[in-house]
Amino acid sequence: AVSLQNVRKTYQLGEPVHALDGVSLDITRGSYTAIMGPSGSGKSTLMNLVGCLDTPTEGTVIVDGADVATLDDRERTTLRGTTVGFVFQTFNLMPRLTALENVALPQLFQNVGRGERRERARELLERVGLADRADHLPNELSGGQRQRVALARALVNDPALVLADEPSGNLDTETEADVLDLFAEFHGGGTTMIVVTHERHVAERAERIVHLLDGKLERIEDLGSA
Amino acid sequence: AVSLQNVRKTYQLGEPVHALDGVSLDITRGSYTAIMGPSGSGKSTLMNLVGCLDTPTEGTVIVDGADVATLDDRERTTLRGTTVGFVFQTFNLMPRLTALENVALPQLFQNVGRGERRERARELLERVGLADRADHLPNELSGGQRQRVALARALVNDPALVLADEPSGNLDTETEADVLDLFAEFHGGGTTMIVVTHERHVAERAERIVHLLDGKLERIEDLGSA
Ligand SMILES: Nc1ncnc2c1ncn2[C@@H]1O[C@H](COP(=O)(O)OP(=O)(O)OP(=O)(O)O)[C@@H](O)[C@H]1O
Ligand SMILES: Nc1ncnc2c1ncn2[C@@H]1O[C@H](COP(=O)(O)OP(=O)(O)OP(=O)(O)O)[C@@H](O)[C@H]1O
Ligand SMILES: [Mg+2]
Ligand SMILES: [Mg+2]
Numbered sequence: 001a002v003s004l005q006n007v008r009k010t011y012q013l014g015e016p017v018h019a020l021d022g023v024s025l026d027i028t029r030g031s032y033t034a035i036m037g038p039s040g041s042g043k044s045t046l047m048n049l050v051g052c053l054d055t056p057t058e059g060t061v062i063v064d065g066a067d068v069a070t071l072d073d074r075e076r077t078t079l080r081g082t083t084v085g086f087v088f089q090t091f092n093l094m095p096r097l098t099a100l101e102n103v104a105l106p107q108l109f110q111n112v113g114r115g116e117r118r119e120r121a122r123e124l125l126e127r128v129g130l131a132d133r134a135d136h137l138p139n140e141l142s143g144g145q146r147q148r149v150a151l152a153r154a155l156v157n158d159p160a161l162v163l164a165d166e167p168s169g170n171l172d173t174e175t176e177a178d179v180l181d182l183f184a185e186f187h188g189g190g191t192t193m194i195v196v197t198h199e200r201h202v203a204e205r206a207e208r209i210v211h212l213l214d215g216k217l218e219r220i221e222d223l224g225s226a
Numbered sequence: 227a228v229s230l231q232n233v234r235k236t237y238q239l240g241e242p243v244h245a246l247d248g249v250s251l252d253i254t255r256g257s258y259t260a261i262m263g264p265s266g267s268g269k270s271t272l273m274n275l276v277g278c279l280d281t282p283t284e285g286t287v288i289v290d291g292a293d294v295a296t297l298d299d300r301e302r303t304t305l306r307g308t309t310v311g312f313v314f315q316t317f318n319l320m321p322r323l324t325a326l327e328n329v330a331l332p333q334l335f336q337n338v339g340r341g342e343r344r345e346r347a348r349e350l351l352e353r354v355g356l357a358d359r360a361d362h363l364p365n366e367l368s369g370g371q372r373q374r375v376a377l378a379r380a381l382v383n384d385p386a387l388v389l390a391d392e393p394s395g396n397l398d399t400e401t402e403a404d405v406l407d408l409f410a411e412f413h414g415g416g417t418t419m420i421v422v423t424h425e426r427h428v429a430e431r432a433e434r435i436v437h438l439l440d441g442k443l444e445r446i447e448d449l450g451s452a
């Protein structure tokens with residue numbers, strides 16, 4: 001489903017910053033991959049490339065058969081809206097929409113009527129334990145509640161590929177367990193999962209762990225399919 | 227140093243939301259307290275009251291001998307600038323200032339010259355492993371790097387009280403260990419520490435753990451001074 005070939009992402013800030021420094025990686029359809037590595041090692045940068053939010057400085061990123069760099073803005077937006085569900089490290093909720101409206105938003109890419117969109121959004125909010133926060137704005141929610149709204153939003157279109165960047169950093173053990181079960185459920189339904197995490201116990205729910213270090217692929221650790 | 231007496235924080239959103247539902251708690255000067263509890267249980271709300279960013283709906287919050295509700299805006303701002311170091315769950319960095327400038331900023335409350343402010347800020351950035359990121363803007367930093375800048379900023383005035391809301395949610399194990407050592411060092415120097423965390427191993431660095439549940443104080447767990 002996803003392939004990175006000799007990918008580099010370099011920022012010019014006086015001296016160049018090699019956020020990704022030559023990464024090659026294949027992610028098969030329906031697999032469950034965790035990504036670990038020190039703060040600043042390039043995890044979010046990698047996720048942004050796979051999620052078509054950014055293009056590499058060098059190398060090739062292929063998502064669902066398409067070379068991301070050859071797509072125009074509209075094609076990239078469509079790919080993101082229909083195929084990719086992204087849980088951002090900084091959530092990125094729309095501040096003037098309620099939790100329910102935020103979760104319902106990606107469905108505008110589908111041919112789904114308003115009633116059905118609300119229904120589906122409400123369902124997912126319930127799965128992340130936020131049924132009673134549907135009408136709250138983001139600034140009327142706790143950190144972990146915002147994180148869960150971002151999560152529900154990423155899953156609402158039942159995307160082929162889910163990218164979750166630190167999805168449980170703000171969640172207590174119990175709430176995190178519910179989220180991981182939800183991921184396992186989607187994975188069981190055929191969704192390709194890529195989860196960035198700092199926590200070993202979260203990474204161990206995947207089939208393998210990709211370890212990044214200073215923008216490079218340090219090693220791939222196989223955990224075996226459960 | 228800090229005392230909460232029958233504190234309530236209620237939001238009126240159609241039906242009332244009891245973010246804090248009658249909390250009484252004493253925090254002695256120089257102590258190290260961790261706060262744990264499910265997502266949405268009132269931890270950040272409690273921290274905002276102690277940090278004088280907010281006033282209770284009912285009850286009394288006393289910080290450094292002063293009843294927070296009786297202070298005017300200017301007095302509250304001064305108290306925050308000189309006495310309290312706050313690491314926010316959402317970092318709240320100034321987007322147009324570099325990492326160094328963000329860390330140096332609280333020192334404007336002190337009678338410290340510009341050269342000395344830069345020196346001190348650089349020192350702290352080094353302690354959190356970001357010496358080589360001093361000139362980056364927040365959007366040129368990774369999630370964990372922003373978190374560490376927020377941390378350094380909270381410590382720069384050597385405040386009497388440090389409030390850290392989920393200080394290591396975005397940090398890998400090694401970086402987190404450095405941060406916890408830094409906290410231990412400040413605590414050893416007499417600083418009163420209050421740390422909100424979802425992770426047991428972070429909470430266990432404190433002398434006791436305050437457990438919140440649905441806006442109430444569920445129990446206090448004594449860990450004994452190390
Ligand atoms: N402005 C607001 N209006 C209405 N409800 C609010 C507002 N701010 C917070 N809340 C609610 O108050 C409760 C406590 O929020 P708080 O941010 O203190 O939780 P928390 O313990 O820090 O959670 P987390 O671990 O997820 O960060 C939550 O249920 C939240 O929905
Ligand atoms: N716009 C930018 N300009 C310059 N450097 C950048 C920019 N964005 C990111 N970086 C740098 O690229 C490196 C990789 O960043 P990235 O966000 O991918 O790290 P990460 O592995 O996600 O870290 P964390 O675990 O802290 O979230 C970091 O060292 C960061 O400082
Ligand atoms: Mg990141
Ligand atoms: Mg919180």
